[in-house]
Amino acid sequence: MKEKFSTKITIFPCFCLHGILQRRSATFQKSQNMKNIFLFAAWLFICPVLYAQPQPINLEAVLTLGGAQNLTIEEYRHRQALAAAGLARAREWWLPDLSAGISTHQLNGAALNGNGKFYLGIEQRSLWAGVQAEARWDFADGIFKTNAAKRRAEAMQFFSKAERNKALLETIETYYDFLAAQLSWQAWQQLAAQADSIARQVEVQVQAGLRYESEGFLAKANLSHLKVEALNSRAAFGKATAALVRLLDLGPGTALVSTDTLLEIVKLETGNWGIEAAPPISQFPISNFTTAHEPRPEMQGMNLNLQALQAERKTTTTGLLLPELQVNAYASRFGGLFGEVRPVDAAAFPNPDVLYPTEALNVSLVWRIPLGRLAYAGELKQYDARIGIQQVQIKQQQAQINEEIIVAREQLLAAKEQMDVAKQGSELAGEALRQSMQRQELGTVRPFEILQAQEVFIKTRLDYVRAVAAHNKAQYGLWVAMGGDL
Known part of the structure; x- marks a missing residue:
């Protein structure tokens, strides 16, 4: 599997927006110095408490742990061993x-x-x-059934590979959800802390008669809203953590924290199905899907099972002559x-x-x-019926794979457009925040307006984070749908 990484998107971990979020109006700068120092020290204390002895993890570690400890993968290892044992037993037929x-x-x-x-x-x-x-x-039984057992053992290898890909794909998707939830929680925590600081400023100004009491109520209401958003993000992060812990078969209650501070745009080589300059999937001729399913291990495994049935069928025809x-x-x-x-x-x-x-x-x-x-040819008819069922299931699997390819590619196209739109919105919000802070230095803007600009900026950045996560999940999904191995 080849990976190409393009533009890196820096996402704000703890304090990465500190320079933006901690600026103050010149008239309040002197009185806020001690508050800024206190908030900074408080964050240094709170962050380790929130992540009490977490286990650091990244995408590489997730793939390693997922391949070694995932219970579905472990189950299919045993299934593969069972099929190999069946082949060994079938080969015993010639020994006295x-x-x-x-x-x-x-x-x-x-x-x-x-x-x-x-x-x-x-x-x-x-x-x-x-x-x-x-x-x-x-x-008859010795030759043909041994051949069938060999085909089934080979088929189970492909089925094990398919289940491994599915399990790792689910783990990758869960990891990106986990990472996006972690970044979202950190962002809302920072914004809530900033809103608390501004609410305190407004309260002091209200008591001094410099602002209306309604402005103080509005600042406190906004702080409550941001705290709720932070709590929702924390709940989403906890849910994503629990899902990742389950897939990695870690101990219950294991705390995880991602060490990835950069959310990279993943691009995997998918041959002619690459995303660059690709037309909508609806414009692709149907002939492009006639062979797209062939590299999938599920198809290879099902075809081998069909060959196994055809080999066993010979015990009722050619085998009668032996x-x-x-x-x-x-x-x-x-x-x-x-x-x-x-x-x-x-x-x-x-x-x-x-x-x-x-x-x-x-x-x-x-x-x-x-x-x-x-x-009556009852046994022969049974084999013919089983072969017919297997052929229908192969066609069903082929149709399902084609659907997976279409869905994965459409998701990739949509995610790419979402990234472009989200990036543009983030740039506009960043420029608006920059101009608001310039006006703050001139004393022509209210602190609450700065908070609103910061909130919009963070929301657009989170939109970009979610778009990149969706793009990466769709990229891995298309890779697996096209028969790639993880």
């Missing part, structure tokens, strides 16, 4: 079963002879000790249980032993003819 042990036989009474007559008063005592090998090679080979062999010591054997031809074996070496080998080659399968 070995056994070793001892077997005894004792019979007292009657025994049936092969000619239908009975032997009476029989006493049989025998001992068998040895090793045995049994093998049953069903070439035989089954059965082999049974053993080598043992066989003889009497508590004494010497009694040979049938005692004259030929005048000195019998207790145990004698014995070997046997049985081989059979069998062609099975399943009449039920030939007459």
